[in-house]
Amino acid sequence: xxSKATDFNLPHRVDNGLAVWEEFKELTAKxxxxxxxxxxxxxxxxxxxxxxxxDAIKEGPANNQYTRSFGNPTLASKVAEVYGKKLCRTxxxxxxxxxxxxAFYVISDLLMTFVDPAAKEEVLVFEPxxxxxxxxxxxxxxxxxxxxxxxxxxxxxxxxxxxxxALNSKTKVFIFNNAQNPTGKIxxxxxxxxxxxxxxxxxxxxxxxxxxxxxxxxxxQPFIPFASLGDNFNRTVTVYSGGKLFNATGWKCGWAxxxxxxxxxxxxxxxxxxxxxxTPIQVAMARSLDRIYKNDYKDGKNYVDTVxxxxxxxxxxxxxxxxxxxxxxKTISCESxxxxxxxxxxxxxxxxxxxxxxxxxxxxxxPAAVSKNRFFMEDGRVPLDLxxxxxxxxxxxxxxxxxSLFYHKTSAIREDKYARLAICKGWDTSMKAVQRLxxxx
Ligand SMILES: Cc1ncc(COP(=O)(O)O)c(C=O)c1O
Numbered sequence: 001x002x003s004k005a006t007d008f009n010l011p012h013r014v015d016n017g018l019a020v021w022e023e024f025k026e027l028t029a030k031x032x033x034x035x036x037x038x039x040x041x042x043x044x045x046x047x048x049x050x051x052x053x054x055d056a057i058k059e060g061p062a063n064n065q066y067t068r069s070f071g072n073p074t075l076a077s078k079v080a081e082v083y084g085k086k087l088c089r090t091x092x093x094x095x096x097x098x099x100x101x102x103a104f105y106v107i108s109d110l111l112m113t114f115v116d117p118a119a120k121e122e123v124l125v126f127e128p129x130x131x132x133x134x135x136x137x138x139x140x141x142x143x144x145x146x147x148x149x150x151x152x153x154x155x156x157x158x159x160x161x162x163x164x165x166a167l168n169s170k171t172k173v174f175i176f177n178n179a180q181n182p183t184g185k186i187x188x189x190x191x192x193x194x195x196x197x198x199x200x201x202x203x204x205x206x207x208x209x210x211x212x213x214x215x216x217x218x219x220x221q222p223f224i225p226f227a228s229l230g231d232n233f234n235r236t237v238t239v240y241s242g243g244k245l246f247n248a249t250g251w252k253c254g255w256a257x258x259x260x261x262x263x264x265x266x267x268x269x270x271x272x273x274x275x276x277x278x279t280p281i282q283v284a285m286a287r288s289l290d291r292i293y294k295n296d297y298k299d300g301k302n303y304v305d306t307v308x309x310x311x312x313x314x315x316x317x318x319x320x321x322x323x324x325x326x327x328x329x330k331t332i333s334c335e336s337x338x339x340x341x342x343x344x345x346x347x348x349x350x351x352x353x354x355x356x357x358x359x360x361x362x363x364x365x366x367p368a369a370v371s372k373n374r375f376f377m378e379d380g381r382v383p384l385d386l387x388x389x390x391x392x393x394x395x396x397x398x399x400x401x402x403x404s405l406f407y408h409k410t411s412a413i414r415e416d417k418y419a420r421l422a423i424c425k426g427w428d429t430s431m432k433a434v435q436r437l438x439x440x441x
Contacts, residue, residue, distance in 0.1 A: 013139050018371050020131045020405045026370035027393045034433040035399045035422075039181070039338040042425040043310075045248035046303050048291050053284035063280045069271035070264075071099030071255065072282035078289045079255050083240065086214070087257065088228045095260040098267040099277050103212045103241035103254035106266075107175070108136040109273070110237055110256060113266040114173050114206050117141020121172035126158075127413055128406035130181040130210070142172065144408045149183060155333050156185040160194050167198070173206050174199070176226055179213040182341060182406055182420040184334030186217060189224050196232050205235065206262060212241035212254070213337035215292075215304050218312040221335050227258070237262050242285045244338070245292070247307065247424075253281050314423040314430045315340055321434045329419075338424040341403065344388045345417035355387040361394070373405060383416035392419075398433045 021038055028035045044050075056063045070076070073093070080093035091097065100106040115121050115137070123137045127146040137144050147166035149156045167174075176195070178187045187195070199205055209226045217223045227236040237258030243249040256263060270276075297303040318340060319331045327347055334340035348356075355361045359372045359382060377383055385402035393399045403418035423430070435441040 014135050015138070015409075018373055020373065020401070023371050023373050024389070024393070024399050024401060027390070028399045030367065030370055031394055031397060033393050033397045033399045034425075034429060034436060036425060036430075036433055037399045037401050037422065039422055039424060040249050041247045041338075042429050043247050045246045045251075046288070046291075046297065048303075049246050049248065049284055049288040052287040053280055056280040056283040056287075063283050065279060067276050067279040067282065069276045070094070070267035071097055071277070072279055072286070075099060075255075075282040075286040075289075078286040079240075079257065082289050083238075083255075083257055086225055086228065087233065087238065089233060091257055092260070096257060096263055098256045098263050098270060099282060100254055100256070100270050101274060101277050102243055102249075102252035103210065103239050104132060105252070105274070106239050106254045106256045107133070107208060107210060108139060109269050110208050110239070110262075110266050111136050111140035111142060111173065113269050114208075114262070115140040115142040116172070119172075120170065122168070122170045124166050124171055124174045124205075125408075126163075126177065126180065127408070127411055128182055128403050128415070128418070129175075129408075130177055131406050133175050133177075134408050143170075144410070145171065146408055146411050146413060148413045149180070149185065151332065154330075156180070156183040158187060158191040158194070160198060163195065164198050164201075167202050167205065171202060171205050173208060175208045175210060177210040178226060179211070179216070179223065179336030181213070181337055182339050182401070182403055182418075183332075184337050184340055186221055186223055186335040187226075189229075192224055192226055192229055195226070196230055199235070203235075207232070207236040209236050209238045211238055212244045214240070215245055216308055216311060216338070217336045218308065218315065218334070223336070234259055235262075237266070242281075246285065246288065251278075251281050251285075253277055253285055310427070311338070311423050314425070314427060317427070317430055317434060318421060318423065321438065325438055332418070334423070338422055339420050340423055342400070342419045342421060343417055344385055344419050347388055348384060351384075351387050351391050355391045356382055356384070358382065361387075361390050375405065375409075377404070377414065377416055378412075381416075383414075385416045385419050389419055392437070396439065397436050 024037045076093040076097045080091035084091040122145045123142040124145045227233040242253040292303045298306045330343040332341045383404035389402045400419040404416040407414040
């Protein structure tokens, strides 16, 4: 008898379900949308990085071969130098840095290192959250625990009580995303101190501080790394993304910095799972890290300030133009990163019934229907934000992400009133998206 793939009884380390973005990628293609969905910038990386990569490749055999598993020594040293300043300490490049295939892989690798799958250990995240954490936690055999961020007077705030209540003797890791995706929140020094104080009650909790957007702060707001305060460094691995920093997300290179007893075992897993990260990309990023704060990039400004200004301008464009839209949406304060959020809750009565009644909102059968996220709210409703995003994609040709998908599938605190917009798509694309939303083209 012929065997089928379904006969193989494969282990389910992660759900077989649809990735959050898949439906919206298909919607973008089918309805010819402008995508403000995924966090991939629409711009080129800086030319100096591209030049550094070409030079690294041409320089000779060594830059084109395997490199050290824990990270190419040139990049590890540069990371220690540049990020040591941010973390206010001397970093040992050979023992306190691990480099992997993007922050995405680095975080997965850290969770695989820290979580004991046999012990049902909990991993705490703020919700709404970057959804990939949920898959990483499941893959590592951990149990997701969510603590809500609260929206007060149009600003996202940390709630010490709900955070404290979410911690317990089973908590192994707290994934702290600052600046936060999707809210764009930067945690204030007071909030960081409160988090550090509460964690003192739980000395065995390891913090993975995902700070991939640390350089992208708006309105001159300061960014304080969690590990730079008090003795937080001793329990914290801070994660950064060269892809995000250089507008080169496809290059997939990220780094982790933390105490040797946490970083070294993670490096052993890097070695086991991928052996090493792409050599010439590491060499190029090492050289380019020296350039990002030099005031010779554009109009006498450095690269980082230029990118911040470009993203901030797009954020402000959306904030002002969306006030003119014929829909009662509200933009929410955004302090950093690749995204901003919209409150769409007042649109309920305007969304046509077919988008709210079921997941099968498409009319006609040609061309083939897109794959669907078949999530329901606890009371059985199609999430309002999902209905909103589908409606806007189909009728106005702009894709946004529904934030109800940014909660864990078992989350008791899921909200369905927010849509997330990427502000990293450059002025021209964003302007076109605005025109489509306002129906002026
Ligand atoms: C909060 C956060 N962490 C990590 C990543 C992944 O970074 P990388 O592209 O370096 O893998 C992303 C990507 O969107 C993100 O938003």
